[in-house]
Amino acid sequence: LLFIAFKLVSLMLNQDTQVINANPTDKFVLTFLILSIIATVFSENAQEAMWGTAGWHVGTSFFILCGIAYFLISRYSVWNYKFSMIAVAVNMIVLILGMLNAVGIDPLEMNRDVSPSDYGKYLSTIGNVNWYAGYLCMVLSLCTIIFFLSKNIAVRFMSAIILILCVINGIACNSDGFFFGI
Secondary structure, X not given: OHHHHHHHHHHHHOOOOOOXXXXXXXXXXXXXXXXXXXXXXXXXXXXXXXXXXXXXXXXXXXXXXXXXXXXXXXHHOOOOHHHHHHHHHHHHXXXXXXXXXXXXXXXXXXXXXXXXXXXXXXXXXXXXXXXXHHHHHHHHHHHHHHHHHOOOHHHHHHHHHHHHHHHHHHHHHOOHHHHHHO
């Protein structure tokens, strides 16, 4: 809501009569947010729908934050090679931690308070294997596109390594969600 307010104030101050351009993805995100808000208003427990249930706390407020982040990034982010290298490094760390956790090695001691029977259900910094499987599907899809579209051999090599790590992690997390997502 703040983003929309700032954008409208900016348009009025600049006396810009230009209509805000919206591509199909923008329309989809906006429609999803509007439908989420309508569903929240008409739900039996609007507060729980807005803030999410105890434990997960993924409600309409989370979706609104994601929508705002999408619009801010899509409008104001400028591609920077350094940011992509940071993203590659972070993904490599998450994937390596996932592989180590899958074989019982916990270098960050994130599973210290997890019972031994539940140890394989939580991997890397993501946590639950099903959430991790969703993360793997996104990274795998992105790296596949980068691999086939990039002309730079170094970029293709790095995306190939991440692809291999994603497949290994997908098998290690033992979640049907990974195979269904693929």
